[in-house]
Amino acid sequence: MNRMPTFDRIQLADGRNLSYSLSGAPRGRPVLYCHGMPGSAYEVAWGACAAELNAVSLIAPERPGYGGSEAHPAYSFERWAEDVAFLLDHLGIPCVDVLGYSAGGAFAIATAHKLSKRVRRLILVSSVAPYDSPGCFEGMSVSNQEMIRLARQDLVQLESAIAPLATMPEQMTAHFIQGLAACDQSLLSSQPELCEILGKNTQRALQQGGAGLISDLALLVTDWAYLLSGIAMPVALWQGEKDHSVPPAMTSFLSKQLPTAELHSMPEAGHLLRFSHWEEILRQLSDQTQAGS
Template sequence: MGKHVRTADGRLLLAEEWGNPAGTPVLLLHGTPGSRLGTALPDLPERRPDLRFFAYDRPGYGGSDRHPGRRVADAAQDAAAVADALGVDRFAVVGRSGGAPHALACAALLPERVPAAAALVSIAPRDAAGLDWFGGMTPFNVREFGLAAEAPELLDADLATRAAAIREDPERLVEDLRAELSDHDLPIVSDPAVRATLLRTYREALGTTHHGWTDDSLAFTRPWGFDVSAITTPVLLWHGLDDAFSPPDHTRWLAATIPNATLELVPDAGHFAAQYALPSVLDRLLR
């Protein structure tokens, strides 16, 4: 059912917790579009019974109020508000895909509370020096991020139409993705557990509005609100080398820029392989 958490500025965030109540706390940050229900596969608590997991819908998704004009950096205070409401002091953070930049925000801005963070299949800041930001990216993401930077009102209209179609048939987005998936991603998206998790999170994320999707895209293409080179928390960066949604060069750039970063590039793995990688990432992150 989830728990509503009120932020300092009066917004409501819908949070969820599961796993071992006495375990080591780990915040999981969902992708784009996504919700708290799509952060991990169902067997994760069985594989890691020592951990207490929690997650929340980013503003504008699922049961969380919109935060117009939000920056990537704003995720740190939202994460802190959720942790406070759940009685959690220190916590590791793992973000996948669209959640990964927000995990880096927590590492950068909550160093006293976040002892370790992982960013799986992340993108880099739009102004990353020396990075061909659109290089190797799927046509849909090139269009979406291009509109975010140049024509936000067209982006919003486009995502409103897509979200309405997905609301009627959540499988629509999974099927639309198939055309841009790599050969390594196709069998993963066909895995019943992965497919069910994707459908569940898309249904929840876009059940009432598309605003979270729009605001994520805008936040990614604008200044993030923190300097990744100033992160002092140890960060694990994971990326499949056959990823065209978030090209691996983005994570290579992050690894060269974040002082305490550990880089893991995985051959024969695409974007959705991060779903399978989470247990091993947690092993290394919490070691």
């Protein structure tokens, strides 16, 4: 079911290195995968074979400060879209579907907004919404709320809090798992390989310290609701109703802002919906592709 992705890197126009992974079907339908927070291109190791069976080619770039991608002192959603366009040009890919998981959803939305002519379909799985959206903190874990509060009030203090954790990926993974819903805990108990992949994903995400995490949070606490405007391509929203990291209210907000959105709400799923329902997500994508939508 799972397979190690192939990693590579390119030099961007401004001289930075951008790292990315390729997995799934080499000649399949290209899907740009926007990883979580903290996250890396290793995230796609789970379900790579399923992607291949569904004729999907996964391209997973790592955001600045994560994995092998160089940090940027003044990153923006606009710059992210520029990086994605550069990568797609390098790979000779004119159009893609874009899938964003968790915090990666904001960057998937930015891609769809800025590169609308190159994005065929947007898939948001357990995606964050702007942090000022109604009810977005209801049911969210206390640790996530505290991290967002610090990012809003004092980035220097946030960096100080994250710095020691960034040197201990095992502890950060354990802390993440502790905050998950019971259904997610059950999934991990039954899938030890998923625990291993999550651990390696965090380890790769933090190999430069907390730079990527700080960069993400600095952007996510800004007012980025404007990115939701003008998105006219088909949108699929996937949400677990027992998600403690990204509460259902966030997806509810997104569904109201995105007129072409189709909502898939999973009553017994949590934040690990991307892993527990991966084959279902891919099947829907494959079915829509065959139907020509």
